[in-house]
Amino acid sequence: MSLNDLVVAIQGVLADKILIVVLVGAGLWFTFNLGFIQVRGFGEGWKRTFGGLFKKSDKAGKEGMSSFQALATAIAAQVGTGNLAGAATAIAMGGPGAIFWMWVSAFLGMATIYAEALMAQKYKQVGDDGTVTGGPVYYIRAAFTGKFGKILAATFAVLIIFALGFMGNAVQSNSIGDAFGTAFGINPWIIGVIIAAISLFVFVGGISRIASLTEKIVPIMAAFYIVGALIVIICNGNMIPKAFHDIFVGAFNPQAIGGGVLGWTVSRALARGVGRGLFSNEAGMGSTPHAHAVAKVDHPVEQGFVAMMGVFIDTFVVLTLTALVILTSGMVGQTDPLTGAAFTGTALTQAGFASVFGKFGEVFIAICMFFFAFSTIIGWYFFGEANIKYLFGSKAVKVYAILVAVCIVAGSAVKVDLIWNMADCFNSAMVIPNIIGLFALSKVVKEVHKDYFNNFKPKQMKKK
Structure with a gap:
């Protein structure tokens, strides 16, 4: 067995078995333990998110970001190339019913990410120079104060630096290079150098430049x-009822719509839907807490409300629209006339847009790919940077920024399967120390949660 085969096998066990149980279990635990906070707190989250969209944000600095800027940075990381390929892959492998299970996983994930944001806020750190930072490494150390906590936190830090900062950003750059090569015939190396240069300019500007960029680019790319x-x-409007029929029927009886031809089963629909949904919205993975930790809020729960909206936007808006584009266009099961292979991944999404836009569909996807992947590069860099500081101190940040830029250039045109598969494997592995830390702090999560509703909120209401 080659090293690549071993990595793929480990990733298969992690993604298709262990993580589905761990992340769904965490979602169920926090959903019931916090009294279905994703329902009770949805209105507050909506108001805080979209209220922040239309008012001037506080300028980000060493002391952190505004609540909306933190959310924009989190969404920048969440809404990546997976939103173009994730829903398509789930549908191709699990049938339309996989989308229903993506919704279920996102609903549960909203409770998990609420807990992550609370702990990231509670245990954020302020350095001697006034710089605010935070993330799972700090709440893991709070949960386990001994040697075990140090090892677990360091393990998480190393995994996320490689999974997102280095390998993950190479993957995102490759997606942009491929899309622009297909749409415009531009050499991927050129695209890689341009993306790396722009990214490096943003990196060296620190938290203020990252926040300023994400709060502008995220609403534009989403719109x-x-x-x-x-x-x-809308152009395929007559197919909308059938699309929803296939999603709900396919979740529990795939043969009723696929006839068994594509091998869709309930177990495959559930596994692919939950798996792709969890990896798309990143709830429980320990990535987005780095952004939510630096938000300037009066109480941790306020950022918890906002964090839930990131999952909602990622899955219930962007991924659902992608799924409806694919299903209403009738491209599921269709083959590429040039290769004869069935459409899957980004190619399936591209085919769905091409059903209305024609050749412009490739251009549209290329533009979206640029926005989605570039914003993810910025978000993932920021998450990695927090862990570089934890492991090596602030002096190592410049070296880290240069290494990320190198990975962006190399990744734009060189795709090595081992590196790509290792990125997925590391991405999966970092979930485990994060969830262990969260479960260990369940009592603290509940205390912070209750403090808001029993003490902080009543005081705020009296002031009004």
């Missing part, structure tokens, strides 16, 4: 994609 997707869906 651009949503409008394009709605155009396709």
Whole structure:
């Protein structure tokens, strides 16, 4: 067995078995333990998110970001190339019913990410120079104060630096290079150098430049994609009822819509839907707490409300629109006339947009890919940077920024399966120390949660 085969085998066990149980279990635990906070707190989260969209944000600095800027940075990381390929892959392998299970996983994930945001806020650190930082390494150390905590936190830090900062950003760069090569015939190396240069400019500007960019680019990219997707869906409007029929029926009786031809089963629909949904919205993975930790809020729960909206936007808006584009276009099971292979992944999404936009569908996806992947590069860099500081101190940040830029250039045109598969494997592995830390702090999560509703909120209401 080659090293690549071993990595793929480990990833298969992690993603298809262990993590589904761990992340769904965490979602169920926090959902019931916090009294279905994703329902009770949805209105507050909506108000805080979209209220922040239309008012001037506080300028980000060493002391942190505004609540909306933190959410924008989190969404920048969550809404990546997986939103173009994730729903398509789930549908191709699990049938339309996989989308239903993606919704279920996102609903549960909203409770998990609420808990992550609370702990990231509670245990954030302020350095001697006034710089705010935070993330799972700090609440893991709070949960386990001895040697075990140090090892667990360091393990998480190393995994996320490689999974997102280095390998993950190479993957994102490769996606942009491929898309622009297909749409415009531009050499991927050129795209890689341009992306690396722009990224490095953002990196060296620190937290203020990252926050300023994400709060501008995220609403633009979301609006651009949503409008394009709605155009396709409306043009195929007569297929909308069938699309929803296939999603709900396919979740429990795939043969009723697929006839067994594509091998869809309830177990495959559930596994692919839950798996892709969890990895798309990143709830429980320990990535987005780095952004939520630096938000300037009066109480941790306030950022918990906002964090839930990131999962909602990622899955219930962007991924759902992608799924409807694919299903209403009738491209599921269709083959590429050039290769004869069935459409899957990004190619399936691209085919769905091409059903209305024609050749412009490739251009549209290339533009979306740029926005999604570039914003993810910025978000993932920021998450990795927090862990570089934890392990090596602030002096190592410049070296880290340069290494990430090198990975972006190399990844734009060189795809090595081992590196790509290791990125997925490390991405999966970092969930485990994060969830262990969260479960260990369940009592603290509940205390912070109750403090808001029993003490902080009543005081705020009296002031009004």
